[in-house]
Amino acid sequence: MPLTFELCPGRMVGGNHPCFIIAEIGQNHQGDIKIAKEMIKMAKDCGADCAKFQKSNLACRFNKQALERPYNSKNSWGKTYGDHKRHLEFSHEQYRELQKYATELGIFFTASGMDEMAVRFLDEINVPFFKVASADTNNFPYLEETAKKGRPMVVSSGMQSMETMLQVYKIIKKQNENFVILQCTSTYPLDPADVHLRVIPEYQKEFPDIPIGYSGHESGIYISVAAVALGAKVIERHVTLDKTWKGSDHAASLEPSELAELVRSIRLVERALGSGVKQMLPCEKPCHDKLGKSVVAKVKIPRGTVLTLDMLAVKVAEPMGVAAEDIFQLVGKTVTEDIEEDESVVPELVDSYGKKAKC
Secondary structure, X not given: OOOOEEEEOOEEEOOOOOOEEEEEEEOOOOOOHHHHHHHHHHHHHHOOOEEEXXXXXXXXXXXXXXXXXXXXXXXXXXXXXXXXXXXXXXXXXXXXXXXXXXXXXXXXXXEEEOOHHHHHHHHHOOOOOEEEXXXXXXXXXXXXXXXXXXXXXXXXOOOOOHHHHHHHHHHHHHHOOOEEEXXXXXXXXXXXXXXXXXXXXXXXXXXXXXXXXXXXXXXXXXXXXXXXXXOOOEEEEEEOOOOOOOOOOHHHXXXXXXXXXXXXXXXXXXXXXXXXXXXXXXXXXXXXHHHOEXXXXXXXXXXXXXXXXXXXXXXXXXXXXXXXXXXXXXOOOEEOOOEOOOOEOOHHHEOOOOOOOOO
16 A cells, blocks of 8 residues: 555545545736736636646846846737746735745645755745645755655655655655655646556556556646556646736646546546455445346256256356356256256255355
């Protein structure tokens, strides 16, 4: 059984616990705290477990030249990349306001700490878990420092190799046992051929003592639902109020109706997964009583006859006789009463067979 742990207060992940669904608001809020609150409420209304943002200390995350480079994209919020990012970055006080709002609504709140200073701030405001973005997964000093803080972690693996992820696992595990690794491909939107859901069972083999999940950037919900069927215990999807808005993430994000359908579909699949025990179920009894087949006499069989296979047939019969799958067990046994042709061969008429009728 994969490790289970408390990712958020009162909310376990892994094992047979429900999949934890993260609505990644990221920076799809357009730099507007009112929109950010609308998106938190949307995530809650759609049934997501957590609303997640992205927090950066820009001077810690980017060097000076990166911030000063011209940014002429259709998605730009400023003349330089720094101006663009500053427009989308909420202050510490705004983060506290958003966290308070999420708490009032009853949805968990966290963010990806995109640099060490951001992680320190998120630790200060007591987020339930740290999300590590794919771009920081191979930043081993950052990873080690984040793991040492002792909060649960959810780690994306976009742009990484299995060799790197083995190192990631060892670094975190040494400091912190409570973490999840997500299969992820870092492109927006994501072509289905580049999803590689088969990495999920590979991660499950390589890391059998932690839950595995999936962070998706594809269009629609089907692939994310399939990830749950493969055993993903955490699902993260970008969300938006309008896919036509400015920003590179919107096209790969789910609108409210899609997020709600994703949540419903995941919960349906979880119910359908059931257990690995194969047996006749109580719900199947009416069908079995009506159409289940059992053994009948192909010919008249006098009392005292030793049964051979050519004396027996399998039909839907009334009353129900010996179960069809037990027909070979009847060969070589003696009947204790006459059985007419086409009559049911019931257990009571076969010596030493025993009462093995199935219900």
